[in-house]
Amino acid sequence: MSDQSFKKRGVDYPFARGHRTLPGKYYHDAGIYDEELEKIFYKFWILACRAEEIPEPGDFKTIQVGDESLILTRNSGGNIEALFNVCSHRGTQLCVEPKGTFKTKTIQCPYHAWTYGLDGKLIGAPLMNEGEGFSKEDCALPKAHVHNWEGFVFVSLAEEPELFEVQMEALMGKFSEWGMADLRIARHIEYKLDCNWKLILQNYQECYHCPGVHPLLSELTPFQSAQHDFSKGAVIGGFMDITKERGSMTMDGEAAAPPVCDVAGDDLQRVYYYSVFPNMLLTPHPDFVLFHHIVPKGPGSISNHCYWLFDPKVISDEKAQERIQSAIDFWDMTNRQDWQVCEQMQVGTKSKRFTRGYYSGQEDILVALDKEVLKALGHDDPK
Ligand code: FES
Ligand SMILES: [Fe+2]
Known part of the structure; x- marks a missing residue:
């Protein structure tokens, strides 16, 4: 073909x-x-949003892909991240708004206040002690892959997606x-x-x-x-x-x-x-x-x-x-x-x-x- x-x-x-x-x-x-x-x-590159919809660090848009929800946000370095919208503590959905701005430049779970950076790293977990079978490093929010083509933000939920340039060769x-x-x-x-x-x-x-x-x-x-x-x-x-x-x-x-x-x-x-x-x-x-x-x-x-x-x-x-x-x-x-x-x-x-x-x-x-x-x-x- x-x-x-x-x-x-x-x-x-x-x-x-x-x-x-x-x-x-x-x-x-x-x-x-x-x-x-x-x-x-959950495997192919799929359209997620326009880059202009999240112009500044902390701006976000959430999207639903089947049973998965992603938070699309711009991190402090200006890059777009696609974070799985699920808290590493006990699995609560973090963000229910369709779009907005994380004013504190952090994402906080509404349940027990675990707090993540815009890059998905866990930066705060009240009363949790590192070293007792828990490390913040292991609890970053999982990420989907992101590719910006002509201002269109595509994501792939696959762990190892095909190259964007291969799927979208045309x-x-x-x-x-x-x-x-x-x-x-x-x-x-x-x-x-x-x-x-x-x-x-x-x-x-x-x-x-x-x-x-x-x-x-x-x-x-x-x-x-x-x-x-x-x-x-x-x-x-x-x-x-x-x-x-x-x-x-x-x-x-x-x-x-x-x-x-x-x-x-x-x-x-x-x-x-x-x-x-x-x-x-x-x-x-x-x-x-x-x-x-x-x-x-x-x-x-x-x-x-x-x-x-x-x-x-x-x-x-x-x-x-x-x-x-x-x-x-x-x-x-x-x-x-x-x-x-x-x-x-x-x-x-x-x-x-x-x-x-x-x-x-x-x-x-x-x-x-x-x-x-x-x-x-x-x-x-x-x-
Ligand atoms: S489920 Fe998110 S902090 Fe507890
Ligand atoms: Fe038609």
């Missing part, structure tokens, strides 16, 4: 022909979901013209959805549904313009042409802002769609970047966080607000159109009468995604 040549997606595509979808149980079975947590979410050097580390969040919307996390990735990577589900999107970017490359590894994506000259994905199809950073040439007329397996959808436009952060909450439940990134100068410009809002409105509308069909698919695939579906020639990326899931789980192709 490493054919780097661009291929038209809007035509019948022999690679996908004859392939069947995953059996319905892959969207409902609690055992398979637990396996996905173990073999995918992203290396990609999109550098967007200068994404310097973009800032203009808006964030959380969608709570009753569907399996994989349905969101699948929905994102085919435009077979676009003419019926997204009339306006189909006007701005004809679904037959979609092209993609099969990239090695877990990142799969492509782009679609924007019909209107210097247009974008907004309610009227006009740009929301000047081109971002060094975006030029063909990229001024393209919107890219990259699913960064397993929990991120990255959509660079000429003038802004949209991304989704998918948080699974169970086999049939997710939180899907959608963010709009713009140049900070645009965000602070009073006159630019209407155009920013137009990009937000367009994608909020389009998102909700997608969520509706994803939730209906979640219900339908539970039927005893649904065994496996049939992919069209336009859904080849979904075949690749399914293979990635099966490979990660170590399951044979159910065919």
Whole structure:
């Protein structure tokens, strides 16, 4: 699966022909979901947050990954740490706030006041005597691995993860013209959805549904313009042409802002769609970047966080607000159109009468995604 040549997606595509979808149980079975947590979410590099969300030492954000909770914070040296949110004394969750600032630059357990530094080291344990089977050094908070790519903070909960550059090979050097580390969040919307996390990735990577589900999107970017490359590894994506000259994905199809950073040439007329397996959808436009952060909450439940990134100068410009809002409105509308069909698919695939579906020639990326899931789980192709 490493054919780097661009291929038209809007035509019948022999690679996908004859392939069947995953059996319905892959969207409902609690055992398979637990396996996905173990073999995918606790193992792969996954998106955690934007670096800008924890700008100063002591700032933090907590995230949930299956049964695990992490505290993402910036230590005194300015580096980002991902600490397991569990006290070494008797296992109490340390921090229940979604975000904030550790004003004392320490993390204190609410139970018996054991206190940790921002680097996770235990610095205070009332009435505990070192040397009696206890040493502070052994009681540091465990850490997850952290990698910052273009201002996106990724973590891996694995003890020895694959190199980030290997898992994300297709992203290396990609999109550098967007200068994404310097973009800032203009808006964030959380969608709570009753569907399996994989349905969101699948929905994102085919435009077979676009003419019926997204009339306006189909006007701005004809679904037959979609092209993609099969990239090695877990990142799969492509782009679609924007019909209107210097247009974008907004309610009227006009740009929301000047081109971002060094975006030029063909990229001024393209919107890219990259699913960064397993929990991120990255959509660079000429003038802004949209991304989704998918948080699974169970086999049939997710939180899907959608963010709009713009140049900070645009965000602070009073006159630019209407155009920013137009990009937000367009994608909020389009998102909700997608969520509706994803939730209906979640219900339908539970039927005893649904065994496996049939992919069209336009859904080849979904075949690749399914293979990635099966490979990660170590399951044979159910065919
Ligand atoms: S459980 Fe945290 S200090 Fe006791
Ligand atoms: Fe869609």
